[in-house]
Amino acid sequence: MPTTPTWLRQYGAAARILIVMTVLVGLIYPLAMTGIAQLLFPSQANGSLIRNDEGEVVGSALIGQNFDGDAWFHTRPSAAGDEGYDGGSSSASNLGPNSEELLQQIEDRKAQVADREGVDEDEVPADAVTASGSGLDPHISPDYAAIQTRRVAAARGMSVEEVEKLVAEHTVGRSLGFIGEPGVNVIDLNLALEDAH
Structure with missing residues (x-):
């Protein structure tokens, strides 16, 4: 066989x-x-989508967006894609701490933010001038939100206290109480501003 x-x-x-x-x-x-x-x-399984009052998808709680104009809180810079915050091009600038180009970008951004917000350059927080590692971070620090409140309040005809209250309501603490730093989700905050005004 x-x-x-x-x-x-x-x-x-x-x-x-x-x-x-x-x-x-x-x-x-x-x-x-x-x-x-x-x-x-x-x-979360469907992308943590954020919807407006009409039910239209306006973004994701996980991916930042660029907001222009004085009536909005601005996000941190993004190196993802040509115009930033491109989910298909998640990346950092890959410029190291000794890069002259990076140092010049930071100095330029610091001057722009200080001028726009009416503060000294020393008061501009790091996240206002540096992009996140992914280039998609939707959060800013409470310090960066704080220096923007006067501009946003004036542009929207609101009191600074009203805007500060919205910032406080949209500030999240550290993950598990000890990981990372507190942050403000700019998309959520700007939607709350739109609803309030």
């Missing part, structure tokens, strides 16, 4: 394992995880 060659048995076993693992890891596991995520964390 002829026997199957060893190499053929090994290839057959490998092919069966490949098929089983492809079905398990490539189909069943992703479908199960997607189902669990949709069931337990539907907002």
Whole structure:
């Protein structure tokens, strides 16, 4: 009785394992995880989308946007894409701390922010002049939000106290109480400003 060659048995076993693992890891596991995520964390599973009062998607709580004009809180600079905050081009500038180009960008940004906000350059926080590692961070520091309140209040005809209250309501603490720094989600804050005015 002829026997199957060893190499053929090994290839057959490998092919069966490949098929089983492809079905398990490539189909069943992703479908199960997607189902669990949709069931337990539907907002996060769908991109943490932010909607306005009409139900239109205006952004994601996880990805920053550029806001122009005095009536809005401004985000930190972004190196993601040509115009910044391009989710498909998440990246930093890759300029090191000894880069003359980076140092010049920071000095230029510091002067622009100080001029726009009417403060001394020494009062401009670091996140106002440096991009995040991903280039997509939607948060700014409470310090950066604080120096913007007078400008936003004046542009919207609101009191500084009203704007400061909105900033405080949209300031989140450290993750788990000790990781990172407090931050203000600029998209959420600007939507709250639009609703309040």
